[in-house]
Amino acid sequence: MSTDYQRARAELGRKLRELRVDSPGGRLTGTELAERLRWPQSKVSKLENGRQTPTDDDLRAWAEAVGQPAVFPELRARLKGFESHIRSWRRQLAAGHAPVQETWNSLVGESRTLHVWDSHVVNGMLQTADYARSLFECLAEFRSSPRDTEDAVRARMKRQEWLYRPGKQLNVLMWESALRAQVCPPEVLAAQLDRLLGVVGMDTINLGIVPWDAALRLLPGNSFWILDDRLVTVEDWHAELWLDDAETIALYRRVWDTFAESAVFGAEAQQVIARVRRSIRD
Known part of the structure; x- marks a missing residue:
């Protein structure tokens, strides 16, 4: 996996973490978000730390779970931007x-x-x-x-x-x-x-x-x-x-x-x- 790809995935992970921490309903822990999404807590951790590539559905669910569904198009654009280079x-x-x-x-x-x-x-x-x-x-x-x-x-x-x-x-x-x-x-x-x-x-x-x-x-x-x-x-x-x-x-x-x-x-x-x-x- 290229360095550019890793960097872009890590940046997306940081954005996901920011959305969780700045949730309009109050700061969410990784465990609380995982419970809302019915995901293993390890998946939340991997996504935030750039160790797993999210799908469109993952990003949509994340945006809705943190109370910011309007940010989904931005997240999807980020994903497509680096995913287009490694398919x-x-x-x-x-x-x-x-x-x-x-x-x-x-x-x-x-x-x-x-x-x-x-x-x-x-x-x-x-x-x-x-x-x-x-x-x-x-x-x-x-x-x-x-x-x-x-x-x-x-x-x-x-x-x-x-x-x-x-x-x-x-x-x-x-x-x-x-x-x-x-x-x-x-x-x-x-x-x-x-x-x-x-x-x-x-x-x-x-x-x-x-x-x-x-x-x-x-x-x-x-x-x-x-x-x-x-x-x-x-x-x-x-x-x-x-x-x-x-x-x-x-x-x-x-x-x-x-x-x-x-x-x-x-x-x-x-x-x-x-x-x-x-x-x-x-």
């Missing part, structure tokens, strides 16, 4: 993968240029439906999230319409490991690699492959997206990070440019993809 998968996937994909459709739709690094799987903008289906099934099982696989696949496939709009540019780099990851049946992976062979040379796609035997100036690290020059998203196991400060965006662009120096493009990229394709046994 936990537990919360995002509470209703399944499809809503997350729809959010991404909006993000991508607003963008003209994407720079993407994928180190472990084929990029979503270039996936086949069967490949995407395998990934969603795998992740839903791992995270015990609602299984809305077909809706999620349709949403991801809809996003790919972006590739056929004038003025759009996808600059995507993939490590060779992403081509070889056995995250789906062999026949599905073979069809996915055929798809990649077919998109090389498209006007809106600049596809680079970093071969296994290429010299690397940086460790592969996590996959990330740069949307225009306004937002970077990084995927980790616990959450998706949304980073929008100029310095961080510039850093990730330097990372992308560094990986690009190790990548091959055009016919050379096709040769790497074809080599992996031949290694798959039907």
